[in-house]
Amino acid sequence: MIRLAFLGCGKIAKAHAKRLRKHKADVTVGFASRESVRADAFAKECGGTSFGTYEDALGSADVDAVAIVTPPDSHKDLALRALAAGKHVVLEKPPVPRAADFTPIAEAAAAAGKQVFVAENYQYKPLLRRIRGLLADGLIGDVLFVHVNAIKYQDGAKDWRASYGALYEGGIHWIDFMASLGLPVAAVRGHRPAPAVTPERSMMVSFEYGGGPVGVLSYSWEVPATAKGLRLSKIYGRAGSITFETNGLWVLLHGKKTRIYIPGLRDLAGYGAMWADFVQAWKTGKEPAMTLAQARKDLELVEEAYATAGVS
Ligand SMILES: NC(=O)c1ccc[n+]([C@@H]2O[C@H](COP(=O)([O-])OP(=O)(O)OC[C@H]3O[C@@H](n4cnc5c(N)ncnc54)[C@H](OP(=O)(O)O)[C@@H]3O)[C@@H](O)[C@H]2O)c1
Structure with missing residues (x-):
């Protein structure tokens, strides 16, 4: 116990x-x-x-x-x-x-x-696990582009969040997602739209993955939501594409086969799987799937994005 x-x-x-x-x-x-x-x-x-x-x-x-x-x-x-x-x-x-x-x-x-x-519950999101599996199975062939649209409206001025950058405070979830697709991250670069507000409320982060794919994460707290915040993201490969509702409501594979997946509505954010893994890790003494090394890497990527975008 x-x-x-x-x-x-x-x-x-x-x-x-x-x-x-x-x-x-x-x-x-x-x-x-x-x-x-x-x-x-x-x-x-x-x-x-x-x-x-x-x-x-x-x-x-x-x-x-x-x-x-x-x-x-x-x-x-x-x-x-x-x-x-x-x-x-x-x-x-x-x-x-x-x-x-x-x-x-x-x-x-x-x-x-x-x-x-x-x-870091995004490590446990059913969406991430589904997409990682589809990519590992080669169902869209060589990956070319990863486009993740995580743009939303969040009032960051109401509480203690007022003093934190949006990418650091909330976007780190999506950095973890981009870094956990099974594509090794070789380099990232941050881009901050102007005119900038301080602390940072919108960032684009470009990714270079080992072996050649490139990616872009757009993250913002500044854009009023349409359709209750539903957003589309897409991964393109030489043999097809994966389109997904960014939060993971559904995934459409159009590649070596065509399928629609509902990865996991009951645990959309991955909290349930995360706690199950932590409980298991306490019982066995083993490291959970969300490792300290991954958490450190995620933060290093945020820092690199800020450094290259000139955000202090
Ligand atoms: N994984 C996720 O999806 C997720 C979602 C939301 C938040 N979070 C993270 O969880 C942490 C807490 O977020 P939250 O949304 O729970 O925030 P919250 O509702 O504001 O609660 C934070 C609590 O921290 C305590 N606290 C200690 N020092 C404080 C200070 N200087 N100012 C304000 N509160 C202080 C307060 O509890 P007492 O007054 O009782 O001591 C407060 O209720 C953050 O790191 C946040 O990023 C993660």
Whole structure:
């Protein structure tokens, strides 16, 4: 049994806690907040225990693991404190401020003999798994172009997100997607549309993949949504193409065969598969599919996109 405490009682903490009910034979949940009344309310609503402060959860002998679900600039410090206290760690995305922050975290995890997982659910999206399979089976032949349209409207000014770049805060999901198609990323370059707003709210990232394919990710929080945010993306190869609703509602293969797929409406975002994998990883001591190396690579790609686009 893993006794998991959420550090921070916000939106994603509640969503994850509710999803973890499916694993109640293996995981119990608790809640820690800067305001003890909030932790109590979460414990009441979601089921579980509450802690008066983050410190109380970190110091508790009744906690085996913490999920750090606070704004990103607090993640590194909380992860290091948790590992020093002998807890496993789940880090929400974006996992840390800088890719280099993974070095002290990996060292602390090794010293403590504890696991650190990054909750990058896009790694578990049924859409990604379907497309990766179609590409691996060669159903559109040699891949030429990957066009991912992840343009939407998100009010980034309302909460702590106001001070973070959109590609770093939200687009990192799609960076992970672009980097996990089974096509090795050789290089990326960022492009920022002008006139620019600060912090960055729209970015294009071009990809060069090993062996020749090229790709482009368009990511924005600035464009009012059409058709409830439905967007189309496309991968072109010499023997056909794959068209997909960007979030993964459906996939149309037109290549060596023609098929329409509904990859997984029940777990569109991949959270269910992610937690199942994390629970398994705690039980076996093995690394989950979303590895720390992949999480670090994703962040390095964001940093490279910003550096080449001149975003500081
Ligand atoms: N994987 C996904 O799909 C997904 C979706 C949404 C968010 N996220 C990530 O999850 C993390 C939390 O996001 P969220 O949407 O849950 O945010 P949120 O609703 O604002 O909750 C964040 C919580 O962090 C705590 N906190 C600690 N220091 C804070 C500060 N300086 N300002 C504001 N809150 C602070 C607060 O809890 P207490 O007051 O109780 O301590 C707050 O409720 C972020 O890293 C975000 O990128 C991931």
